[in-house]
Amino acid sequence: MSETTAVYPGTFDPITNGHSDIIIRAARIFPKLIVAVAKISGPKKKPLFTYEERLDMAKEIFKGHENIEVIGFNDLLARYMDTIDSHILVRGLRAVSDFEYEFQMASLNRHLNPKVETIFLTPSEKYSFVSSTMVREASMLGGDVSAIVHPYVKAALERKYQERLRQESEA
16 A cells, blocks of 8 residues: 545635644555645635746745655646545644634545545644634734744745835835
């Protein structure tokens, strides 16, 4: 039997400590975990960070973890799973409100690729309220997000905030 590789996909705009919590815990369960940063995202999503920046942040955060690999992908997830020979998806559930969407996505992925199974993990309680959207909004309004993002991500958010201020003052 080959080594089991699980995949934790996401846009990670930006990656939060809630994501990291799920990733570290999933890496304890599976011999190999791929953090798959999506280049494309849903039509409703307008990323603050570029694909390259999101990939860079994830790579920086997990560079010391031997069984965690950060890669980017630009394909339908169900099809992409076959290209990397993995059929286990890891998804996080923060609250009951996440369940309906994640259940629908798991069902769709299984419909598109019957070999794909989705495993759900819940984050530690201290991160159960954290979302990338909340982090972006709080940070752009000058809020302190240091307890919910990696220092590397916090610095990237501060650069984006300064960029935005510069652009607004020039307009």
